[in-house]
Amino acid sequence: MKIVVIGGTGLIGSKTVAILRKGGDEVVAASPKSGVNTITGEGTKEAMAGAQVVIDLANSPSFEDKAVLEFFETSGRNLLPAEAASGVRHHVALSIVGIDRSDNGYFRAKAAQEKLIKASGIPYTIIRATQFLEFLGGIADSSADGNIVRLPPVLFQPIAADDVAAVVAEVALAAPRNGIVEIAGPERAPFNELVARYLKAVGDPRQVVCDPEARYFGGRVEERSLVPLGEARLGRIGLDEWLRRSKA
Numbered sequence: 001m002k003i004v005v006i007g008g009t010g011l012i013g014s015k016t017v018a019i020l021r022k023g024g025d026e027v028v029a030a031s032p033k034s035g036v037n038t039i040t041g042e043g044t045k046e047a048m049a050g051a052q053v054v055i056d057l058a059n060s061p062s063f064e065d066k067a068v069l070e071f072f073e074t075s076g077r078n079l080l081p082a083e084a085a086s087g088v089r090h091h092v093a094l095s096i097v098g099i100d101r102s103d104n105g106y107f108r109a110k111a112a113q114e115k116l117i118k119a120s121g122i123p124y125t126i127i128r129a130t131q132f133l134e135f136l137g138g139i140a141d142s143s144a145d146g147n148i149v150r151l152p153p154v155l156f157q158p159i160a161a162d163d164v165a166a167v168v169a170e171v172a173l174a175a176p177r178n179g180i181v182e183i184a185g186p187e188r189a190p191f192n193e194l195v196a197r198y199l200k201a202v203g204d205p206r207q208v209v210c211d212p213e214a215r216y217f218g219g220r221v222e223e224r225s226l227v228p229l230g231e232a233r234l235g236r237i238g239l240d241e242w243l244r245r246s247k248a
């Protein structure tokens with residue numbers, strides 16, 4: 001089976017490509033570096049030829065509100081019709097748990113991406129993951145004011161990229177759900193506590209302050225805004241295990 005992974009060179013994309021190749025499928029790691037650009041449309045139609053499954057793991061180079069919305073809307077408007085035209089039977093995309101429960105520019109862009117997929121007529125599965133453990137440093141940076149990192153004590157359940165890629169590969173080989181699958185890490189704890197543990201473990205001297213008014217990328221978050229509310233698949237790698245693997 002031919003599987004095209006858009007964003008196949010990224011954090012999740014490269015791991016997903018490696019897993020699927022081990023299984024013996026023909027896997028195309030598509031990205032601007034390999035001549036497939038879903039924003040300009042370059043190489044997109046050609047990459048789709050003969051593909052049964054397309055996994056969209058692309059990400060916007062800019063997280064600025066307007067730029068990220070434009071990225072996911074333009075990318076979807078170029079990619080989905082090209083898939084429909086070549087008869088792709090399953091579109092898989094990676095989204096984020098809680099995008100409809102907190103408001104920030106990145107979440108709005110992911111909601112727009114999901115909307116285009118649902119309207120495309122192509123059988124699909126959307127995987128909504130919690131924040132990646134690999135993203136904890138970025139979260140600390142975005143919440144920092146000098147040496148103080150302000151975070152709310154809301155529930156947080158980050159997942160390792162390896163666990164995400166394993167589920168993405170499995171979902172891509174299964175029948176389309178025409179719906180959403182949620183995945184999260186094995187450990188659920190207050191946001192401020194997990195980030196404080198992470199910073200301490202990596203020797204980052206910044207102090208985490210628990211601030212119930214602190215926002216997440218500008219959006220207000222409640223106790224359960226960022227964790228799955230219903231049934232979710234759980235990854236195996238918690239923060240301590242992930243730190244051990246990262247240091248090894």
Ligand SMILES: NC(=O)c1ccc[n+]([C@@H]2O[C@H](COP(=O)([O-])OP(=O)(O)OC[C@H]3O[C@@H](n4cnc5c(N)ncnc54)[C@H](OP(=O)(O)O)[C@@H]3O)[C@@H](O)[C@H]2O)c1
Nearest residue numbers: 007009010011012031032033037038039058059095131132
């Ligand atoms: N960060 C989180 O905590 C989190 C949580 C849940 C879901 N997600 C979602 O997970 C997905 C993957 O994220 P990631 O961290 O693995 O991304 P990443 O490491 O930043 O990789 C982005 C990929 O997108 C490709 N790309 C950029 N512009 C493109 C374009 N115009 N056309 C085609 N491909 C393009 C890049 O290709 P080049 O290498 O050629 O530049 C790269 O392969 C994203 O959709 C993100 O929204 C993230």
